[in-house]
Amino acid sequence: MFVRNVAGTPGPPITVPTQIAKKPKYRAAWSRAGRLADQTWSFIAMATEESGDAKAEPALSSSTNRSQKASEKPDYALKFTLVGHTEAVSSVKFSPNGEWLASSSADKVIIIWGAYDGKYEKTLYGHNQEISDIDWSSDSSCLVSASDDKTLKIWDVRSGKCLKTLKGHSNYVFCCNFNPLSNLIISGSFDESVKIWEVKTGKCLKTLSAHSDPVSAVHFNCNGSLIVSGSYDGVCRIWDAASGQCLKALVDEDNPPVSFVKFSPNGKYILIGTLDNTLKLWDYSRGRCLKTYTGHKNEKYCIFANFSVTGGKWIVSGSEDNLVYIWNLQTKEIVQKLQGHTDVVISAACHPTENIIASAALGNDKTIKLWMSNY
Amino acid sequence: MEGDGSDPEPPDAGEDSKSENGENAPIYCICRKPDINCFMIGCDNCNEWFHGDCIRITEKMAKAIREWYCRECREKDPKLEIRYRHKKSRERDSNERDGSEPRDEGGGRKRPAPDPDLQRRAGSGTGVGAMLARGSASPHKSSPQPLVATPSQHHQQQQQQIKRSARMCGECEACRRTEDCGHCDFCRDMKKFGGPNKIRQKCRLRQCQLRARLSPVTPSESLPRPRRPLPTQQQPQPSQKLGRIREDEGSVASSAVKEPPEATATPEPLSDEDLPLDPDLYQDFCAGAFDDHGLPWMSDTEESPFLDPALRKRAVKVKHVKRREKKSEKKKEERYKRHRQKQKHKDKWKHPERADVKDPASLPQCLGPGCVRPAQPGSKYCSDDCGMKLAANRIYEILPQRIQQWQQSPCIAEEHGKKLLERIRREQQSARTRLQEMERRFHELESIIARAKQQAVREDEESNEGDSDDTDLQIFCVSCGHPINPRVALRHMERCYAKYESQTSFGSMYPTRIEGATRLFCDVYNPQSKTYCKRLQVLCPEHSRDPKVPADEVCGCPLVRDVFELTGDFCRLPKRQCNRHYCWEKLRRAEVDLERVRVWYKLDELFEQERNVRTAMTNRAGLLALMLHQTIQHDPLTTDLRSSADR
DSSP states (O other), X not given: OOSOBOTTSSSHHHHHHHHHHTHHHHHHHHHHHHHHHHHHHHHHHHHHHHTTOOSXXXXXXXXXXXXXXXXXXXXXXXXXXXXXXXXXXXXXXXXXXXSXXXXXXXXXXXXXXXXXXXXXXXXXXXXXXXXXXEEEOTTSSEXXXXXXXXXXXXXXXXXXXEEEEEEOOSSOEEEEEEOTTSSEEEEEETTSOEEEEETTTOOEEEEEOOOSSOEXXXXXXXXXXXXXXXXXXXXXXXXXXTTOOEEEEEOOSSOOXXXXXXXXXXXXXXXXXXTTTEEEEEETTTTEXXXXXXXXXXXXXXXOEEEEOSSSOEEEEOOTTSEEEEEETTTOOEEEEEEOOSSOEEEEEEOSSSSEEEEEEOTTTOOEEEEEOOO | OHHHHHOSSOTTSSTTOOOOSSSXXXXXXXXXXXXXSSOEEEOTXXXXXXXXXXXXXXXXXXXXXXXXXXXXXXXXXXXXXXXXXXXXHHHHHHHHXXXXXXXXXXXXXXXXXXXXXXXXXXXXXXXXXXXXXXXXXXXXXXXXXXXXXXXXXXXXXXXXXXXXXXXXXXXXXXXXXXSOOSOSHHHHHSGGGTOOOSSOOOOGGGSOTTTOOOOSSOTTTSSOOOOOOHHHHTOOOOHHHHHHHHHHTHHHHHHHHHOHHHHHHOHHHHHHHSOOOOHHHHHHHHTTSSOSSOOSSSSOSOSOTTSOHHHHHHHHHHHHHHHHHHHHHHOOOHHHHHHHHHHHHHHHHHHHHHHHHHOSSOOOXXXXXXXXXXXXXXXXXXXXXXXXXXXXXXXXXXXXXXXXXXXXXXXXXXXXXXXXXXXXXXXXXXXXXXXXXHHHHHHHHHHHHHHHHTSOOOOXXXXXXXXXXXXXXOEEOTTTOOEEOGGGHHHHHHHHXXXXXXXXXXXXXXXXXXXXXXXXXXXXXXXXXXXXXXXXXXXXXXXXXXXXXXXXXXXXXXXXXXXXXXXXXXXXXXXXXXXXXXXXXXXXXXXXXHHXXXXXXXXXXXXXXXXXXXXXXXXXXSHHHHHHOEEEESOTTOOXXXXXXXX
16 A cells, blocks of 8 residues: 555545546536636736746736747656666655655665766665655755655665654555755644654654545645645645644535645645546635646546746646646646656656656556756 | 252251351351361261361372261261272272362262352362362363263273373363363354354363364264264364464465365375464463454354365464464473474474475476576575576676666766765865864973973062952852852862762763874773763863872963963962962863864764765665666766756
């Protein structure tokens, strides 16, 4: 039960088929919302533009060169294939300083690769069961890994040693995240709770009884004040990091299991992936879905998605049809599909400074591919 | 009173029948005491009980008695005679009785005790030799030992007893049990617990630890039961156990599943191992001591109907062996150990046989190059050599290619590493120069001190200047809290501090090993805490005392103007009197030493960093790393994904 395989767990498999059956009506509703959302989106975007916020949401303004840039397509090409894992890869993440790529796998190890040349650097051993997720600390010196052996481990990358083991969950730990200050770690688990841990001592500070189904994703926002958590019960909750209070719950009409959540780099929007082949961008303060990205296949696995902000503004996600999908953030159209993997692409990560995408695939493939683009 | 209800006969025979006299405890015997904690014998006529001590009948004698009447009854009725047992049955009884529960059934002797309480307390209600109120509280019914004297019965008994003793040692915990647990598979098969009576074995907890044998193959040897077709003979165990086994040793069970005919074809080797269960083991088992999945016994037996009883049995056997090995660590008794060794020995023989029996032709071929022998079970090779040869071939084949791949593009991390190493080396250099600087200062200081000592003593007027000013004020010592004269404050506080510090220890486990360092740490070994004192040697109050100052020694502290400028003069006061420069040499030395220690620490840190970088560099492109990982380049032109080639 290492990879985010929903099949076999109670709940989601039962709901998903009905979702598919209801698809047409579903789509229509969304597209309606989508259109409206587009208008509000542009409004918001312009507002943010005025306020000088230039991060992930470029304005859909009338200026021509902006729209040109926005409609350009990236030309990601396969540069490296990193072979080395002996089981399915579950997650890849670039280090914040851009030098390393960490990959976790079902073979219970984490491998660190050079981000620019794809060369093997070192292996971190220590877990007893498959690893589901990893995350870097902000200074790129530490990693946290979440594993099926119900623990999280904090690693010192330089020495390769495990610094601390965080015990407390009663079931598989599925997702983990450092806060921007890297003094806290949050983890979501199959025991339906989210735990906040202190890095220094390794103790659990808070347990949020968050959901009624396994928690599939947790994320801090850019200043560490908010936490978003998504779960198979279809609800995304936003919590105040300091007090642990739930501030908001985002539920859509039909509540398909949530497989992935992430804050946007400026912290205003949330990207939510659900197991009905949809990615949505929500404005959480208004509680409204702004953009919807479809075309890929996501019904079983908890596939990572990312904001690509180094060149053009894209949404990058893996898919169960062995391709990496790239959408234009504004126009929602698919701008590129990267082919090369031979199994479900479970994770796609974007380099913090360069136009590099790393994608990882499951058991039939077991490789990580590095793609580079000029824009 | 308690005695009345259960007494089958009216309690008025004999004059000793005054069991009710208003007291709580019924009284017995000629002594009229309620004591029942000793051997007692009951009169078969009047049902009065007598202490063996009181009427001079020992337990041993009583064993030989079949019918006994008390003196009064005999006197009253001359027909009543004490009858003794047949010699043979006496022996038999004595054999059996050693350590076994007293019986409660049978003829004349086997009557219930005077009152049910007594019976309970006594543990059984028998007459002769049975009033052993020793705490065995289980009324047993399952050892029907009719010791009544009929010849045919005797004969039968003999046979039965022979059989029994062949399967029961009579001394172990299991043999001493008197009642069935009612929960194990064998009990639940019993008619009295509602079972179909197909298995027909003793309660699991009552299987003798030494002699029992759950042997379906030789049923005539054990209990008399008709032969049954094979499956039931093989004593199907509850499947929950199997469920666990499947989890534990899935391979065994699954291989068992694959070959049912073979399993049934070889019942003998299997049945031999099928244990004498260790009842403690079994109890632990029931209590879930070994089991994290819960009690296997308690649930239904319908869970895995597809599995043959034979397979279950085999799987059980293996698990028992495993458990047995675990248990053997705990138990130390000789006889059990011996038995277990025999068990293990058998198993070792059985396993390879069974493997052969299992896969005569289906063992895979060894993967060694050019080798046609079959592989060892559980391995891919027939021997170590083959495995090594294959590994070597693999390395020869794959490694050059990987090395080439690695060298195709420059490794960025390697470059970083090299730069880091350079930086570290530079820092090490600077640290070493600082160290030299420190050494120089150290020597300088020593020379100053030496020079200062040579000064002549001179009483100066200047030194007494500030005396009269501050005699009114009182300073409080930091360490002891007493008020002190500011003039002698420095001196006092130094001494006070040393006093308190000398009572504490400050050390580490490792002695200092620095080459070229003259005097740094105190390093005195403390045997109690097994540490080496890590204070500066010059400062350590615990292990060095200030030397006594001779009267004519001069203070000699170099005088300064405005704190920093040396005047070239030295303080001429005698050391004993000088209050301004108390211990100046010690403090200055300590300063220098501290600096030196700091530099050494820094060097240490740099060494550590260098070591890390070097290991990372070696491991990055080491044999293991190259063999296990590979980076395939798809675009020969792009070796570096950085857009700008700086850094």
